[in-house]
Amino acid sequence: MVCPSCGNHYEYGNNCPHCKVDTVLYAGVERLSNVLYNKGLACAKLSNLSAALEHLNKSVSINKSNTQARNLLGLIQYETGYVGDALKNWVISCGLKKEENPASTYIETFQKNSRTLERFNDSISLYNQALQDMWQNSEDMAGIKLKQALELNPKFIDALNLLTLCWIKKNDMNKAKDTIKRVLAIDINNSTALNYYNHIDPNAPSGVAALRTNNRKAFAATPVDKPIMPTYNKVNLHERGNKNFHLAGILSFVVGAICTVGVMYILVFPALDRVRANQIEEAHTQLTLASHAHDSLMEEKEQEISTLLERIDTYSATVQNLEDQYSNLERTFQILNAFELFRDNRLREAVDALGAIEVDDLAPDIVERANEIRVVAYPQLGQQYYNEGVSMYNAWNFETAKVLFERAYRYFSQTGNTDMHGEVLYYLAWTFSQDIDIDRAIQYFERFLEEFPGHRRTVHARNRLSVIN
Numbered sequence: 001m002v003c004p005s006c007g008n009h010y011e012y013g014n015n016c017p018h019c020k021v022d023t024v025l026y027a028g029v030e031r032l033s034n035v036l037y038n039k040g041l042a043c044a045k046l047s048n049l050s051a052a053l054e055h056l057n058k059s060v061s062i063n064k065s066n067t068q069a070r071n072l073l074g075l076i077q078y079e080t081g082y083v084g085d086a087l088k089n090w091v092i093s094c095g096l097k098k099e100e101n102p103a104s105t106y107i108e109t110f111q112k113n114s115r116t117l118e119r120f121n122d123s124i125s126l127y128n129q130a131l132q133d134m135w136q137n138s139e140d141m142a143g144i145k146l147k148q149a150l151e152l153n154p155k156f157i158d159a160l161n162l163l164t165l166c167w168i169k170k171n172d173m174n175k176a177k178d179t180i181k182r183v184l185a186i187d188i189n190n191s192t193a194l195n196y197y198n199h200i201d202p203n204a205p206s207g208v209a210a211l212r213t214n215n216r217k218a219f220a221a222t223p224v225d226k227p228i229m230p231t232y233n234k235v236n237l238h239e240r241g242n243k244n245f246h247l248a249g250i251l252s253f254v255v256g257a258i259c260t261v262g263v264m265y266i267l268v269f270p271a272l273d274r275v276r277a278n279q280i281e282e283a284h285t286q287l288t289l290a291s292h293a294h295d296s297l298m299e300e301k302e303q304e305i306s307t308l309l310e311r312i313d314t315y316s317a318t319v320q321n322l323e324d325q326y327s328n329l330e331r332t333f334q335i336l337n338a339f340e341l342f343r344d345n346r347l348r349e350a351v352d353a354l355g356a357i358e359v360d361d362l363a364p365d366i367v368e369r370a371n372e373i374r375v376v377a378y379p380q381l382g383q384q385y386y387n388e389g390v391s392m393y394n395a396w397n398f399e400t401a402k403v404l405f406e407r408a409y410r411y412f413s414q415t416g417n418t419d420m421h422g423e424v425l426y427y428l429a430w431t432f433s434q435d436i437d438i439d440r441a442i443q444y445f446e447r448f449l450e451e452f453p454g455h456r457r458t459v460h461a462r463n464r465l466s467v468i469n
Helices: 023-045 049-062 067-079 083-096 102-112 114-135 139-152 157-169 173-186 191-200 205-213 237-242 247-343 347-354 364-394 398-412 418-432 438-451 458-468
Strands: none
Touching (some): 023 049, 067 083, 067 102, 083 114, 102 114, 114 247, 139 157, 157 191, 247 347, 247 364, 347 364, 364 398, 364 418, 418 438, 418 458
């Protein structure tokens, strides 16, 4: 079987032994995320972007690694004017899957055309200013800024809905209906636009249905008239020769031109200067408002990022807690299994099942059972392996004796029987000295003399060491 989380192979069970993930639950989560992605894709094909956003947000929240859902979510957010959210999802998608990911193409397109991103940013700033104007009951200023925002980003749904509200407050229902049609041409099931339409004409539910059905036809582009070119009449040389100017006419023209320039200096130019000064002041005011809106937006985004990081820390702590609980349950199960073997007097199987399991953070009764196995089984197994090792040593079967003495040494080293511990180490050194591994024999003899200087076999060990060294 292949783990859907880490990709490693394993033989059986519902839990991956490598990453400890419940593979059945993980596969179910992936299937559910894909089902929601398919629903979002179907809604997007029908221009039902509100429902598509809802399905895709659920899909991504269930499976954060679903790059297809993230890419489609970013495309729909871009389509509805939420360019920042779209870029965020595409960047996360590229982080999850670097190769053959269309999100990298989307991001590269923005990087090549930085002015596009600036236009979207400017449209958001104008929208925020218009929103403040609406709170201050300044619908005229809000309408101007919303029109400017829509020139920069024609599919900015929030700006279109706010412009609809602006027309409603100004009691211009025809323009409000036109703006609603523009929204439904992008998102056929936009609840805000439909609510505005019901407010305008509450007694025509069939009109709402027709509007939702034929929204794209209602918004077909109107044909643009060809520009009217000026006409020129040809004049032949004979006619041109008959056209002459008199000196009085020339003087009148010069005097009229001088008077015109004088009037412009006296009246027109000062007025133009005042208009230019007003325009500069208005531009400065708009720049100040845009700067405040940008600071407010940055502060809001930083707060959102901080909230997301806190959620990630919380989820990480929860996952770590669950992993610790799972590890405790797994160790508890192994100890209980080893204790069952121990009660059936299957000591070797019980010790092998117990292994080197750590008993930290386990229940006291479980720790007591593990200690009972080690206290009772280790000395008995050590004695059995020792006896068998001595028999094999006396039979000159040194290879088998070495394995048996090593097992006996492992068990006696974890008990308080120092005499048998030294005895096994002594025989183990003698076994290695029988032309098996002289270097290891010297190490074992030196360890025996260092750890058990008062042992009854110390003299024999020192003599043997002097022979082989």
